[in-house]
Amino acid sequence: MSFTLYDYALSGNCYKIRLFANILNIDYERIAVEFYPGADHRSEKMLAISPAGTLPILTTDDIVLSETSAMLFWIARNYDAPDHWWPEQDLTAQANILQWMGFSSDLTATIGQGRLHALFQTPIDKDKMIKGGRAALRKIEAHLSEQSFDGCSFLTGNKPTIADIACFPYVALSPDVGANIGFDHDDYPAIRNWIYAMKSLDGFIPMPGIYAMHELKDHEIDYGSQKSAKAGASK
Amino acid sequence: MASIAVALSKDLPNGRVMRAIVSEQDLVVWRSKSGILSAWENRCPHRGMRLSHGFVRGEALACMYHGWHYDKSATCRYIPAHPELEPPETIRAQEFSSIEKGGLIWVSVDGSLEEPLIDENLTPLRSINFQCASKTVQEVITKSTKLAGDTDPFNFTTKAAGYHHWVLFSEKKELNLHLFFHELPNNACKIHALIDKDCPAQIQKQISRMMESWRRSAETDYEVSAK
Numbered sequence: 063m064s065f066t067l068y069d070y071a072l073s074g075n076c077y078k079i080r081l082f083a084n085i086l087n088i089d090y091e092r093i094a095v096e097f098y099p100g101a102d103h104r105s106e107k108m109l110a111i112s113p114a115g116t117l118p119i120l121t122t123d124d125i126v127l128s129e130t131s132a133m134l135f136w137i138a139r140n141y142d143a144p145d146h147w148w149p150e151q152d153l154t155a156q157a158n159i160l161q162w163m164g165f166s167s168d169l170t171a172t173i174g175q176g177r178l179h180a181l182f183q184t185p186i187d188k189d190k191m192i193k194g195g196r197a198a199l200r201k202i203e204a205h206l207s208e209q210s211f212d213g214c215s216f217l218t219g220n221k222p223t224i225a226d227i228a229c230f231p232y233v234a235l236s237p238d239v240g241a242n243i244g245f246d247h248d249d250y251p252a253i254r255n256w257i258y259a260m261k262s263l264d265g266f267i268p269m270p271g272i273y274a275m276h277e278l279k280d281h282e283i284d285y286g287s288q289k290s291a292k293a294g295a296s297k
Numbered sequence: 298m299a300s301i302a303v304a305l306s307k308d309l310p311n312g313r314v315m316r317a318i319v320s321e322q323d324l325v326v327w328r329s330k331s332g333i334l335s336a337w338e339n340r341c342p343h344r345g346m347r348l349s350h351g352f353v354r355g356e357a358l359a360c361m362y363h364g365w366h367y368d369k370s371a372t373c374r375y376i377p378a379h380p381e382l383e384p385p386e387t388i389r390a391q392e393f394s395s396i397e398k399g400g401l402i403w404v405s406v407d408g409s410l411e412e413p414l415i416d417e418n419l420t421p422l423r424s425i426n427f428q429c430a431s432k433t434v435q436e437v438i439t440k441s442t443k444l445a446g447d448t449d450p451f452n453f454t455t456k457a458a459g460y461h462h463w464v465l466f467s468e469k470k471e472l473n474l475h476l477f478f479h480e481l482p483n484n485a486c487k488i489h490a491l492i493d494k495d496c497p498a499q500i501q502k503q504i505s506r507m508m509e510s511w512r513r514s515a516e517t518d519y520e521v522s523a524k
């Protein structure tokens with residue numbers, strides 16, 4: 063059974079669902095909703111579908127979901143995604159995933175709000191947003207560093223899960239919120255490594271602000287690759 | 298002012314680009330597909346775009362803006378809008394000396410790249426950013442090592458305290474912790490931390506958390522200051 067996604071191209075939350083569906087190669091119906099300037103997600107018509115008044119919305123004949131974490135879980139289970147996305151038999155992994163799914167809403171509340179403000183001048187408490195966003199980035203940076211000590215590239219292990227999908231967009235989009243507020247990735251090497259790992263996944267798709275690594279037409283000229291050069295830290 | 302450690306080698310794998318700042322000099326540091334390391338002024342000779350936003354294309358760095366390609370000698374070799382044109386040799390990014398040693402990437406912006414004296418067998422831990430001057434962090438470290446008693450899992454003592462390079466030693470764990478201080482503009486700094494032998498992930502985590510605790514003490518005045 064396929065689903066319908068009420069979608070907005072610039073939304074990091076909507077992108078979570080588009081990204082995961084593309085990675086799993088799922089066909090679904092997409093209905094674009096004008097979030098700005100129309101605020102159509104809060105129109106009577108949309109509130110009748112989902113009283114939450116937020117995007118995205120995922121619907122089937124049986125279900126209406128307005129939380130991306132629930133959507134990612136439902137998609138993983140319903141489409142029988144490879145086990146690493148939601149490790150069926152591994153309670154510890156599931157608990158860790160839920161932990162980071164919870165954290166993903168802190169990202170929406172800080173970096174996500176900051177980005178809405180940067181794009182559409184929506185009113186926010188700027189100091190609170192900046193402090194909260196920095197704290198969130200530092201928290202995920204510290205965790206990803208610790209993961210690397212265990213040889214793991216993702217939030218809960220060496221394979222990605224729905225927790226990585228849930229946290230990825232607003233971490234990747236943080237530099238768009240503004241300069242000199244501690245949201246650039248220059249100070250976060252573990253985040254950079256993780257973003258690179260996410261962008262390397264089969265089925266990765268970009269969104270405005272999150273470009274693909276090989277988006278530019280690949281044009282490689284061998285200007286002399288000095289075979290004697292130190293191999294460096296190649297992975 | 299010699300060579301400054303700007304990153305752990307492991308955090309710049311082949312084919313990747315990063316930004317670094319040394320004494321106010323904004324830099325792009327990148328590694329080609331075959332592993333060649335370069336450090337240039339972070340400015341595209343075309344329209345001034347930050348090259349650290351660019352992409353590695355094999356042995357060249359492509360600017361994100363109009364896709365001009367620069368080879369390892371920082372010379373422009375390809376202009377997508379004029380594919381037939383052989384760009385004049387004078388279009389070059391400004392190069393700085395860089396070297397890799399002991400698991401660290403070193404850059405010099407004053408032309409005086411000296412071989413850093415460093416143990417080659419260190420294990421990289423992590424680079425951590427502080428929103429305060431390195432002097433403040435060093436004071437916090439000195440204080441916290443003095444305060445640490447027998448119950449502290451490491452009980453580090455300061456073995457060497459140079460200007461940029463500190464070594465803390467834990468007799469308990471027979472472990473050296475190397476801290477490379479990297480001063481940044483606007484009263485900020487980084488520590489690039491390495492340990493001197495393979496130590497279990499659990500210990501690495503403890504040290505990583507200890508550095509965060511230094512940061513909490515050092516940054517008491519880290520107020521919101523969106524300039």
Ligand SMILES: N[C@@H](CCC(=O)N[C@@H](CS)C(=O)NCC(=O)O)C(=O)O
Binds near residue numbers: 117118128131167
């Ligand atoms: N709990 C939702 C939050 C989704 C959310 O905040 N969406 C934003 C757009 S990215 C929204 O619709 N905000 C409502 C508004 O600003 O009017 C989730 O995790 O998906």
Ligand code: FES
Binds near residue numbers: 343360
């Ligand atoms: S600014 Fe770099 S190619 Fe135009």
